[in-house]
Amino acid sequence: MKTDILIIGGGAAGMMCAVQSAWAGHEVIVLEHEKKPCQKLNITGKGRCNVTNNCDVRTVIANTPRGGKFLYSALSRFTPEDTMAFFESLGIELKTERGNRVFPVSDKAFDISGALINAAKEAGVRIVRDEARSLIIEGGAVRGVYGREGEYLAQRVVVACGGLSYPKTGSTGGGYKLARQAGHTVTECVGSLVPVEMYGSECREAMGLSLKNCGLTVRDNVSEKTVFSDMGEMLFTHFGMSGPLVLSASAHLHDIEKGRYTFTIDFKPALDEKKLGERILRDFSEIPNRDFDNSLGRLLPASIIPVIVKRSGISPAKKVNQITREERLRLIACIKGFTLEVRGLRPVEEAIITRGGVATDELSPKTLESKLVSGLHFIGEVIDADAYTGGFNLQIAWATAYAAATSFT
Template identity: 45%
Template sequence: MKQIVVVGAGPAGMMAAIKAAENGAEVTILEKMKKPGRKMMITGKGRCNITNAADVPEIIRNIHGNGRFLNSSMRAFDNQDVIYFFEGLGVPTKVERGNRVFPVSDKAQDVVDAMVERLHELGVAIETDTAVKDILTQEGKAAGVRTKTGAIYKADAVILCVGGASYPGTGSTGDGYEMAKALGHSIAAVRPSLVPLVAEDEWVKDVQGLSLRNVRGTLRVDGEKVAEMFGEMMFTHYGVTGPIILSMSRTASEYLAEQDRFVELSINLKPALSEEKLDARIQRDFEKYQRKQLGNALVDLLPHKLIGPVLDSAFLAPDKPVHQITVEERHRLVEALQDLTLVITGTRPLAEAIVTVGGVSVKEINPKTMESKLVPGLYFAGEVVDVDGYTGGYNLQAAFSMGAAAGNWCVWND
C-alpha cells in the first residue's frame, strides 16, 4: 500500500487525497490551519461556486493564466465530473447566471463538510495545526516531509497543495513557493488577481457603496484598450470592485507592475444605447424637467450619488437651468455618461486578492499527471501552480482537476 502525504487541505488537497485513497493508498493530509477548507468557506461570498457549466474549451478560455496546461487534467476530470462527485456526496447543485454552479443550499460549509466526511469514510488521516517546513528527498525522489516542529512523515509520494499567497488568513501564505524553489523549481512572479482596483479620483469616496448593473468597463493603458467587460461593479472608498473589475484586475496588475504606464478605467453607464438614442433620452428628460436645474433633471437617468461626478466630467454646473443647456453641452453630457473615467493607480494588496497570479512554473510539471519533471514522486495541484482564471467557478474547477490528476497518478505511477 502506497504512503501518500498531501500538504494542504484546500479544494485541490482534499480532492487529491480522496482520489489517492480511492485508489488504495494510505493517505495523510497535513494542514496548517485548525480546520480544512478555510478558503473554500469564503468562495462565492460564502456560497462556494464549485465549477462552471460551460463546455471544457470555454472553461479553459476563461483560465487566462496557462489554461491550456489543464487540457489533460480537465478532460480526465471535468466540470460534469465535479457536479456528479458532489451530488454523489449528497450535495445537490444548481446553475445560475453565467453558468455558475453552486450547491442548492447556498452554503460553502456543505461542500467542505461533504469532502471531509468522504475523507473520513476512506480512512484518510487529517492532521490540522501541522505546518510543513520542507519536502524531503532520497536519491533525488520525494520521500516525505518535515514539519516546523521537526516531525517527519515518510511517503512514497508528496502532493503539494498549499495554495498561493492571497487571503493569508486562510493559510495561503506562499510557503509552497519556497518549498518548491528549494528543490530546484522556478517560481513565476507572484502578483494579485481577482482583486479590487485603487483609483486616484477623490469622488469615489463620495459614492462608496454604490453598485451598478449592466455597465461596460473598459481598461485602457496609455490610451489603448486592453480589456473590456460587461456586468456589475461597485464603488468603494479606495476605488472600484465587483465582478467586471475583478475580472479585469489581472490585466491591470500586469501593466501596473511596469513603470510609467498610464492605466485608466472607462465606465459606460448606458452601454445599451447609441449616442443618438442616449441624446434623445436626455432630451425627453429635459423636456419633462425643463423648469428645474440640471442636477435635478437627471434623477431618472442616474443614481443620485453619480449625478455630481458625471456633471463634473462633462464640465457642467448642476445649478444651471435645464432650458439653458446648449446642444454642445448636451453632447458633453452624453460623452460623460458613456465614458466616465477613473485613473487607476494600483490594486489592493495581494492579501486581499481572491487568486494569486504566478507560482510553480507549469513548464516543470507534467500536465497529465501533475508530477514534477525535476523531482519524481513530487506532485503539485491548485493555486500553488502558475494557473489562474476569471471569476465564475473556473479556479475551483482547475483545483479539482489538478487535484484529481495528482491523486490518481501518484498511486498509478511506479
C-alpha cells in the same frame, strides 16, 4: 508518522486529492495548519461556492489565460462534468446559473466542503493539524516533510498549499517556500481577480455606490487595444473600483504604469447616445427651471451626480432650460464614457486568486509531478496557472488533484 501519500494543505485541491487517493486504496495523511480544512472553499462564491463551470474543456482553457495549455491533460481527464458527477455522488444537488456557473442547490459552500471532508474521513484519510516547514529530499527523491510538530515520512508528497490571497484562510504562500527548496522556479506572484486602484478622487467621492447593469471597457494605451469589455456589477470604493466586473477586468492588466490602462464606464448601456439625449431632453422639459445639479436624480444614482456634474463642465446652478446642445452632448459623453485611469492593483492578499507560482515547465502535465524531485507533486493554486471567474479556478484545483491522485501506483 509514516504514510503512502502525504498531502500538504487541506484546501480544495488537497482534499480532492486525499479522497481520490484513498478511494484508490492508498494510506493518506493531510497536513493542514489551520484549525479546520477548506477555510477558503467556505467563502467561495460569496459563501455559495461556484464549484465549476458547466462547459467543455476547450471553454475552461479559453478562460484560463495563464497555464491553460499546460492544464489540458488534467482538465481532459477530470472535466466539469466529472466534477458535477463527483459532488452529486456525494449527495450534493447542483444547479447551473447564468454563465454556466454551477452552485449547490442549497447555496451553501459549507455543503461542498462538508461533503469533501466527510468523504475523506469515511475513506480513512487522516487530517493532522500541523504546518509543513520543509521537505525531506534524498537522492533526488522526496522522502517526507518536517512539520512544526514532527517528521512525516511518505512515498509521495503533494504540495497543495494554495497561493497568497486571503491569508486568513491559511493560504500564506508556504507552498512556494517548499517549491524553492526543491529547486523549482516560482514566477512572480501578484493578485488576479483583484480590486483596482484609480488615480483621482472621483471614486472616493462616489464611494459605496454599487451599480448593477453598467458597461465597462478597458483599453491598453500601449498596445492601443481594447483588452476587456463586458456588462455587469461594479462598486466604487475609497481607493478605486471593485465588484465582479472589475475583478474580471483585473485579470487583463499587466505591467501597470501611469497612463497605460483606461477604464471607460457606461452608466446607461441600454440607451445609445441618441436615446439618452432624448431621455435627458424629456427629463429637462418637465423641470425647465431646476438647477442643473438638481436635475439628474431620475437618471443617475445620487452619489455619482456631483461627480458627473463636475466632469460635464456645466455650471451646477445653470437652469436646465438654458443648457446648450453642446453642453448636453458633453453630459451624454460623461454618462456613456466615464473614464478613469488605472493606478494599480490592490495587494495580492485582497485578490481572489494568485497569478504566478510554481513554473509549469518544471512539472509533468499528466501527473503534476516535479521534473526535479521524484515523488513530489504540486496541485491547485500553488502552480502558475489562473483563470477568470466562473468556477474555472476550482475546476483547476479539482482536475490537478485528480491527475496527481490517479498517477500514484
